Amino acid sequence: MRGRAGALALGLLALSLLLSAACARPSRQELVVLLPSRDGAPSAVEVTHGQTRTALDQPYDAARLRGEGRLEKGRSSEGEVRGTFGTALDAQPLRPASFTVYFLEGKDELTPESLPVVGQILAELARRPAPEIFVIGHTDARGSHAANDALSLQRAGRMRDELVKRGVPAERIHVEGRGKRELLISTPDGVAEPRNRRVEISVR
Amino acid sequence: MAKWLLSIAGLLFLLGGLPMASPARAADVGQIKVAKGTVQIQRDGSTLAGAVGMGIRPSDVVVTGADGSVGIVFADASLLSAGPGSVLAIERFVFDSTTHEGAFETRLQKGTLAAVSGKIAKRTPDAMKIRTPSTVLAVRGTELAVQVVESAP
Numbered sequence: 244m245r246g247r248a249g250a251l252a253l254g255l256l257a258l259s260l261l262l263s264a265a266c267a268r269p270s271r272q273e274l275v276v277l278l279p280s281r282d283g284a285p286s287a288v289e290v291t292h293g294q295t296r297t298a299l300d301q302p303y304d305a306a307r308l309r310g311e312g313r314l315e316k317g318r319s320s321e322g323e324v325r326g327t328f329g330t331a332l333d334a335q336p337l338r339p340a341s342f343t344v345y346f347l348e349g350k351d352e353l354t355p356e357s358l359p360v361v362g363q364i365l366a367e368l369a370r371r372p373a374p375e376i377f378v379i380g381h382t383d384a385r386g387s388h389a390a391n392d393a394l395s396l397q398r399a400g401r402m403r404d405e406l407v408k409r410g411v412p413a414e415r416i417h418v419e420g421r422g423k424r425e426l427l428i429s430t431p432d433g434v435a436e437p438r439n440r441r442v443e444i445s446v447r
Numbered sequence: 448m449a450k451w452l453l454s455i456a457g458l459l460f461l462l463g464g465l466p467m468a469s470p471a472r473a474a475d476v477g478q479i480k481v482a483k484g485t486v487q488i489q490r491d492g493s494t495l496a497g498a499v500g501m502g503i504r505p506s507d508v509v510v511t512g513a514d515g516s517v518g519i520v521f522a523d524a525s526l527l528s529a530g531p532g533s534v535l536a537i538e539r540f541v542f543d544s545t546t547h548e549g550a551f552e553t554r555l556q557k558g559t560l561a562a563v564s565g566k567i568a569k570r571t572p573d574a575m576k577i578r579t580p581s582t583v584l585a586v587r588g589t590e591l592a593v594q595v596v597e598s599a600p
Contacts, residue, residue, distance in 0.1 A: 271597050273579050278561075278590040287587040289573075299591075308581055328592040331530035331561040334516035336480035338563075339524050372480055373500035375520075419544070447480075447520050 270310040274327065276319040277304045281338070290314065340367045342444040344402065348383075348435060351394070351401040361405055367446045368411060375447045376411065378402050380420040383439035384432050388422055396420030402442045475502030476540040477521035481528065485512025509535045511558065523549060525565030525575065533558025538578075542567055554578040560593045562586065 279302035280286045287300040292314040297306055305319035324332075342364050344357035353361075368374045380399030382391040399418045407413050428438045479486070479501045486497030489508040495501075497509065503519055511517055511533045518528040523542045529535050534556040542549035547570035553560075555577060564586050568575040575586040579595050 271580060271595065273581055273596075274592075274594040275579075275582070275584060276592045278592055280589040281563075282589075284589050286589045286591075288591050289585040289587065291583045291585070292581055306582075314582070324592060327594055328530065328559050328561055330516050331528050331533075331559040331592065334481045334483065334518040334528040334530070335561055335563070336518040336520045336526050336528065338526070339520075373478060375478065421545075445524070447524065 271308075272310070273308040274319075275299065275306045276324055276328075277302060278324065279303075336447075337371055340446045342367075342446070344442050344444070345437060346398050346440045346442070348437070348440065349385075349394070351397045353401075353405075354437075361409070364406065364444055364446060365409055365411070371446065374415060376406065376416045377445040377447070378416060378418045379443045379445075380418075381425060381427070381439060381441050381443070382423050383434065383436045384423045384426060384430050385435050386423075388424075392420055392422035394420075395422045398440075398442050402444065474504050476505055476537075476542070477503035477519045477527075479503065479517060480520050481516070481518030483516045484514030484531070486510070486515050486517045487512075503537060505537055505540045507537045509533070509537070521551065521565060523547070523551065523565035523567045525551065525567065526561075526563040527553065528561045529555075530559035530561075533560065535560060546570070549574060551575045552578070555593050555595055556580065557595045557597050562591055562593070564589050 275288065275290050277286060277288055277299040287298055289296060289298045290306040292308060295314045297314060297316045299306060303319045303321070305317050307315045307317060342360050344360050345354045346352060347354060368376070378399045380395035382395045396418070399420055403413065403416045403418050406416060426439050427441060428436050430436050430439070479497055479499055482497050482499050487510045488495045488497045488501070489510060490504065497517060509517060509529060511529050511531055513531050516528065516530050518526065520526055521540065522544070527535070536554040536556065538554055539550055539552040547566040549567040551567045551574065560577070562577065564575050568586050568588055572587045573585040577584040577586060577593060579593060584593065
């Protein structure tokens with residue numbers, strides 16, 4: 244008796260599972276593809292579906308899910324990615340472009356070699372819709388934090404002024420000073436190093 | 448364990464206490480750089496037309512029509528772009544432009560999404576998450592594509 248009831252319950256459960264799989268919801272398909280990274284940086288994405296977890300860590304590794312099925316790891320291809328994601332990829336904004344200009348020791352004056360970079364930044368701005376500019380000033384390791392924080396901000400401000408003078412709207416430019424906190428060339432404190440006296444400009 | 452909890456508490460404190468990056472206006476965390484065809488932003492119960500230069504805020508839902516596509520740059524320099532017939536919810540975006548600590552969570556309800564991770568994922572692996580109706584993607588870097596298709600049986 245008990246066995247029969249158990250079998251009946253099991254049968255009903257199987258039937259309801261079948262029904263829900265067959266006609267309850269629209270079937271859904273999901274696809275995740277790891278793409279080659281443009282700068283060659285190591286790349287990975289971990290895909291979790293319920294208790295199942297899979298890592299995609301090679302270009303064109305793919306995870307697929309069909310309906311109520313299991314997560315399946317497999318491969319995609321350049322052709323499939325182009326066919327499925329072409330429009331989304333075409334809408335990808337331009338990558339940020341980075342520039343560095345250098346300054347004379349203790350001053351907010353550009354080195355002569357850095358002057359042409361201003362023109363390059365303007366050309367980059369002209370290519371972009373609704374461009375934004377992030378200007379971050381740095382110093383070398385000579386002097387106090389307070390003095391260098393002020394000098395780095397002054398250098399970034401000088402760069403902003405150069406751009407504004409050439410017609411870039413000031414509200415598109417974000418200025419920051421990091422003082423001697425982020426040396427490009429690591430030196431002991433108090434050391435003068437021309438390559439650290441810089442302003443980094445990121446155009447997005 | 449206690450140490451781990453403490454560092455989480457410290458991070459939350461930092462995230463709450465420091466000024467966040469602000470691309471255009473204070474509340475904006477990103478900006479539309481590419482908009483083709485029909486692009487709409489659902490914000491606070493209203494629907495706005497999405498256009499190049501428009502700011503994106505946390506809790507915005509980005510919707511593209513059958514002819515639409517959109518590309519957005521976020522404050523941490525991550526890039527998201529969506530193809531036609533997509534619904535992409537920006538669920539959370541927190542970013543400290545000095546330490547690069549933060550969290551970035553989005554949900555693709557349907558359609559196609561191409562993503563390039565930025566400084567948040569670089570600084571903290573797994574801090575950038577993309578959800579779909581059935582999965583959670585923890586982005587360790589850097590470029591990926593996601594598709595969600597809903598079709599009648």
